[in-house]
Ligand SMILES: Nc1ncnc2c1ncn2[C@@H]1O[C@H](COP(=O)(O)OP(=O)(O)OP(=O)(O)O)[C@@H](O)[C@H]1O
């Protein structure tokens with residue numbers, strides 16, 4: 248049967264922007280997008296709510312640049328913007344308000360100047376600062392009608408969420424990752440807060456996979472970056488599992504302990520060869536001696552430097568002078584010394600080995616002062632070169648395909664290349680939601696997902712917001728439960744692993760009844776500081792006001808005006824592999840990290856005696872939380888008209904309500920006529936059905 252011709256799928260979302268004042272001489276993908284989807288004129292009412300609004304924009308990066316421009320062109324006249332960063336060369340491809348001459352300057356300030364050039368009459372107030380700074384307190388947030396986030400990390404997003412809740416200011420949250428993007432609306436008491444939904448945890452790998460049985464290139468990257476790089480150039484006092492291998496034979500051996508220290512009489516070539524032979528040769532021999540490990544796996548091959556690179560060659564290796572001493576240390580490059588130009592080339596084992604030696608040498612010759620303090624940074628060329636080479640040599644040993652520096656950098660930095668158009672679309676959607684919020688058009692609020700592939704011929708998927716999650720400890724004050732060994736765990740563990748890492752508090756205070764066990768602040772006197780420092784080193788049960796099973800602690804963050812009640816449950820034992828913190832917090836909303844099948848299979852068989860997990864997380868991307876990447880991923884979709892869902896229905900929508908349960912059914916529905924939207928059903932983390940905002 249021939250398919251019926253489709254109607255244009257414009258959504259009623261786009262009746263909102265007041266973009267009659269766009270300056271067409273400024274080109275951005277956003278305008279292309281608008282040209283397709285926006286109705287021409289905003290109403291007087293919309294214009295007056297825009298004009299009278301005072302908005303705060305947090306983040307002036309990829310999304311922020313687009314957003315500031317779009318706000319200005321949409322008629323907003325009082326915009327405040329906070330960004331803690333300065334402009335980098337790598338920002339220029341998409342953060343179009345910035346030019347090469349601006350590199351090194353404040354993003355917030357330069358963005359303001361750029362926008363004032365085409366909207367000179369409006370007020371833009373820039374803050375070159377961290378949004379977590381104490382000056383951005385609840386009082387500061389209260390002055391705004393709406394807050395718009397264009398951030399790139401969970402920590403800052405959670406902080407802004409809490410301040411918006413405390414100040415009772417609507418928050419529009421956003422994020423992009425490559426072609427994917429999302430805009431969500433958070434209104435206290437009406438919709439979910441940013442933290443009502445579980446957030447995916449950073450991906451972690453069991454240490455045994457990383458140290459003993461890698462099966463993917465990413466395992467080699469994690470090893471090179473988190474273990475080898477950290478051991479050679481990072482803080483020497485930090486615990487590191489590099490010496491712990493699958494064989495007991497080498498545990499605690501002198502050989503293993505001394506190997507990373509450069510000996511006095513040793514020149515840099517000798518040192519490099521010793522490290523190389525130890526980690527790629529000797530360690531592999533030791534691992535091979537444990538037959539059990541290799542029963543069901545491919546045996547790795549030890550690699551020694553003399554076999555790959557004759558001694559004469561390392562001595563002639565590279566031309567350090569190509570990196571002149573006056574050079575900026577951050578531009579020192581082993582590739583440059585060796586004349587390797589294309590980062591997309593896959594180097595041979597011998598080339599990787601030459602890069603390994605050269606990068607090591609350059610660190611010692613050109614960047615010696617930094618040794619001992621370095622952590623891997625994806626923007627540090629020499630670090631990326633070293634990590635790529637080391638990961639490739641390890642990959643060669645384990646029969647894993649080698650990768651180019653470009654690919655290795657992407658994996659090591661968790662990089663998903665930013666797409667300017669996605670940022671532009673998302674910025675447009677933020678403004679659309681902001682206008683609805685300013686008009687208090689509650690029934691029209693939408694969370695909108697920008698998809699990579701069209702679903703039902705739509706790249707944008709609007710979803711009605713959900714009601715607040717009643718078990719969210721941030722917006723619903725639900726008590727939390729902490730299982731912990733109160734005789735072993737110290738207050739410091741609780742503060743670092745739970746209060747800061749899990750609860751995301753910046754200025755915490757911890758009370759047991761009326762007794763204050765810990766607090767942070769500028770106004771503490773000496774005696775208090777000493778007292779709290781002493782408490783941090785005490786186990787919970789030995790605190791001045793002992794914390795044992797049944798204790799209820801009140802944990803507050805003064806800046807975020809967040810208060811949580813944590814009930815303590817004493818537990819003796821923890822599974823080191825699954826519960827590496829030695830404590831388990833329940834009643835909070837972090838989703839477990841996605842399982843890596845390959846890794847977990849190896850993990851079970853591993854003979855390693857280590858138990859922690861190594862995280863591949865240097866860059867927090869603009870994380871996408873719920874990504875309905877097409878109908879296939881929607882387990883239970885309900886297709887219905889907006890008019891059936893809310894009073895503010897777009898009259899263009901005709902009535903269709905159909906429950907679907909499979910991908911096929913959804914595709915069937917795709918043949919229907921009409922401007923439908925797919926509604927996605929979801930459940931709360933506690934299993935209860937979530938309620939949509941009515
Ligand atoms: N706590 C914070 N306070 C203020 N600004 C922040 C905070 N955290 C992140 N930002 C800003 O949010 C912006 C996010 O923009 P974007 O995602 O484009 O990142 P970027 O750093 O510009 O680019 P890339 O990470 O790709 O190099 C950045 O400009 C960053 O400085």
Ligand SMILES: [Zn+2]
Pocket residue numbers: 439440441442443444715716719720721722723
């Ligand atoms: Zn919440």
